[in-house]
Amino acid sequence: MHQLRRLDDGLDRGEGLTLSIIDRRPGLRVGLLLTPPMLWLGAAYLGALGALLITSLWTQNDFTGNIERVWTLENFKTLFTVEVYRTITVRTIGLAALVTAVDALLAFPIALYMAKIASPRAQRLLVIAVLMPLWASYLVKAYAWRGMFSADGPIEWVLQPFGLNTPGYGMVATTVTLAYLWLPYMILPVYAALERVPDSLFEASADLGAGSVHTLRRVVLPMAFPGFVAGSIFTFSLTMGDYIAVKIVGGTTQLLGNVVYDNQGAANNLPFAAAVATVPIVVMLGYLAAARRTGALESL
Amino acid sequence: MARSSIISPGLRRSLTGITVLVLVFVYVPLTLVVVNSFNIDNTFGFPPPGYTLHWWQVAWESQGARSALWTSVKVAIAATVVALLLGTLAAMALRRTRFFGRNVVSLLIILPIALPGVVTGLAFQNGFRTILGIQLSLWTIVIAHATFCIVTIFNNVQARFQRLGGNFEQASMDLGAGRWTTFRLVTFPMLRSALLAGALLSFGLSFDEIVVTTFTASSQDQTLPIWIFQNLFRPNQAPIVNVVAAVLVIVSAIPIYLAQKLSGSQAEGLTASP
Numbered sequence: 409m410h411q412l413r414r415l416d417d418g419l420d421r422g423e424g425l426t427l428s429i430i431d432r433r434p435g436l437r438v439g440l441l442l443t444p445p446m447l448w449l450g451a452a453y454l455g456a457l458g459a460l461l462i463t464s465l466w467t468q469n470d471f472t473g474n475i476e477r478v479w480t481l482e483n484f485k486t487l488f489t490v491e492v493y494r495t496i497t498v499r500t501i502g503l504a505a506l507v508t509a510v511d512a513l514l515a516f517p518i519a520l521y522m523a524k525i526a527s528p529r530a531q532r533l534l535v536i537a538v539l540m541p542l543w544a545s546y547l548v549k550a551y552a553w554r555g556m557f558s559a560d561g562p563i564e565w566v567l568q569p570f571g572l573n574t575p576g577y578g579m580v581a582t583t584v585t586l587a588y589l590w591l592p593y594m595i596l597p598v599y600a601a602l603e604r605v606p607d608s609l610f611e612a613s614a615d616l617g618a619g620s621v622h623t624l625r626r627v628v629l630p631m632a633f634p635g636f637v638a639g640s641i642f643t644f645s646l647t648m649g650d651y652i653a654v655k656i657v658g659g660t661t662q663l664l665g666n667v668v669y670d671n672q673g674a675a676n677n678l679p680f681a682a683a684v685a686t687v688p689i690v691v692m693l694g695y696l697a698a699a700r701r702t703g704a705l706e707s708l
Numbered sequence: 709m710a711r712s713s714i715i716s717p718g719l720r721r722s723l724t725g726i727t728v729l730v731l732v733f734v735y736v737p738l739t740l741v742v743v744n745s746f747n748i749d750n751t752f753g754f755p756p757p758g759y760t761l762h763w764w765q766v767a768w769e770s771q772g773a774r775s776a777l778w779t780s781v782k783v784a785i786a787a788t789v790v791a792l793l794l795g796t797l798a799a800m801a802l803r804r805t806r807f808f809g810r811n812v813v814s815l816l817i818i819l820p821i822a823l824p825g826v827v828t829g830l831a832f833q834n835g836f837r838t839i840l841g842i843q844l845s846l847w848t849i850v851i852a853h854a855t856f857c858i859v860t861i862f863n864n865v866q867a868r869f870q871r872l873g874g875n876f877e878q879a880s881m882d883l884g885a886g887r888w889t890t891f892r893l894v895t896f897p898m899l900r901s902a903l904l905a906g907a908l909l910s911f912g913l914s915f916d917e918i919v920v921t922t923f924t925a926s927s928q929d930q931t932l933p934i935w936i937f938q939n940l941f942r943p944n945q946a947p948i949v950n951v952v953a954a955v956l957v958i959v960s961a962i963p964i965y966l967a968q969k970l971s972g973s974q975a976e977g978l979t980a981s982p
Contacts, residue, residue: 437801438801438802441797441798441800441801442797442798442801442813444793444794444797445794445795445797445798445801445813445817445858446813446816448794448854448855448858449794449816449817449819449820449855449858450816452835452851452855453816453819453820453828453831453855454816455835456831456832456834456835456839457827457831459831459834459835459838459839460827460830460831460834460835463834463838463839475838514730514733517722517723517726517727517730518726518727518730518731520723521723521724521726521727522727524714524715525715525720525723525724534727536964536968537731537734538734539964540960540961540964541734541735541738541960543912543960543961543963543964544738544956544957544960545916545933545936545953545956545957545960546916546917546918546933547916547918547933547936547937547953548738548741548936548953548956548957549737549738551741551936551940551949551950551953552737552738552740552741552953553737554940555737555740555741555744555752555754556736556737556740558752560751560752560753560754561740561752561754562736562740562754564754565754565755588733588734588737591730591734607714610714610715611714614714619716620715620716620718620719621719624719641822645822645823645824646824646825648824649823649824649825649826649827649919650824650825650919651826651919652918652919652937656940664826665824665826665919668826668830669826669922669923672830672833672923678833678834678837678838681830682830682834685826685827685830685831688823688824688826688827689823689827692822692823692824696822
């Protein structure tokens with residue numbers, strides 16, 4: 409092996425000597441390969457997250473605007489005791505749950521159609537049709553719904569003959585827009601899960617006397633469950649951190665993301681923003697732990 | 709069709725109906741943006757009272773939109789280059805090797821995209837400004853973007869490794885090629901289309917990003933999404949913003965087409981989902 413390698417040209421001859429050490433020690437090879445990405449993610453990114461937690465325990469001098477490195481729980485006390493922040497926290501988590509539920513309801517039929525009814529060709533086209541909006545700018549999609557919900561937009565135009573009006577900018581528009589934005593993230597994993605349900609299971613269930621709806625509820629839904637869990641991680645997390653869409657279609661509605669954004673920047677209160685940002689972190693870690701407990705993540 | 713028999717005709721019809729409705733729900737707003745870019749009414753009354761190409765011409769000449777576009781392209785390319793390097797290294801390291809920290813590494817790679825954008829954005833801003841005392845610039849945007857782009861490359865390369873296994877490289881080494889030659893002549897060509905698909909996704913992710921960007925950009929740096937957001941609420945800029953939005957909707961078909969060509973079919977390589 410080593411003799412053969414020495415026959416090789418230029419670069420490799422030098423390599424043959426140094427890399428043979430690496431060949432004998434796979435741990436060294438992994439270590440060398442992993443060092444750059446781990447420095448970036450482990451040191452820089454995790455470091456930044458850690459620093460964020462530390463900063464949330466500092467305070468800001470109201471007069472100079474400078475951050476004072478004094479340990480205090482004041483930020484968290486404000487967060488938990490001031491009524492408006494409690495309302496916003498509950499609203500954000502509730503909205504994340506609502507958006508996730510809406511997306512799950514919309515995703516199931518289309519994913520089932522894609523996986524079990526569409527011909528292979530239609531299946532391919534549908535995957536593209538679902539993916540395409542993912543590439544259209546996030547901002548453009550939120551903006552599109554601003555147009556839809558506007559006072560003289562298409563929704564008003566459709567509803568007016570029935571004596572109804574557009575709901576305008578607020579919680580309804582925010583829910584619709586966020587559900588719209590994250591829908592592909594739910595459809596794709598559910599579709600992937602349904603694809604793996606063998607057709608023979610449908611037949612077996614029918615042979616045993618179950619109707620279509622019964623089969624869906626008792627056989628297909630449980631098997632699609634891991635897909636829903638995977639999709640919900642995205643819909644939930646993305647909603648927890650959003651503040652742009654809500655600014656575009658939410659009117660005066662405030663979410664946790666808005667509180668974080670409004671408190672960052674030179675003139676504002678970065679330590680408090682950091683404290684607020686820990687809420688989505690804790691909620692998401694809890695959500696991930698719960699998702700893990702269902703065992704859904706392993707079977708993906 | 710044989711497969712249709714597994715679902716009753718009634719249910720089949722309702723599923724078809726709902727699928728059509730969902731697709732309408734998905735495409736009507738995007739169509740509206742394109743239609744409104746030709747709307748003669750600059751407050752976008754619906755249905756449009758008339759059509760014009762005027763806004764397209766104004767948008768074409770908009771300095772702000774042009775320089776923001778260029779900024780976005782620069783940031784996306786730089787972030788993608790970094791992500792390509794780090795994502796490939798990480799995927800190569802985790803290949804065939806089982807060690808205690810394996811799951812930790814995968815989790816760490818997914819984390820920047822699994823955590824909400826405000827968290828990642830604020831963490832970086834706080835890290836740069838408060839902890840390190842660095843001024844925000846284009847480079848701070850690139851660093852933040854590269855962090856959440858790594859996962860796209862990593863996923864694509866890892867999937868490719870899993871699909872192709874290591875036989876070709878083994879053969880190459882047995883025939884006397886060294887590690888570098890094997891990488892250059894066997895591994896890299898094997899990964900090329902996966903890298904391209906990953907890079908495409910990474911570019912798209914960075915190009916479109918606004919949340920992390922607003923936290924890590926200085927007030928002078930305007931990427932295209934920031935430019936759009938800042939001009940969204942200015943009535944006299946609205947028609948121009950709408951044209952830019954329409955262009956982005958139309959252009960989004962290109963990466964889909966390319967990715968479809970690259971990966972043959974299926975969703976592999978197209979989604980950021982881990």
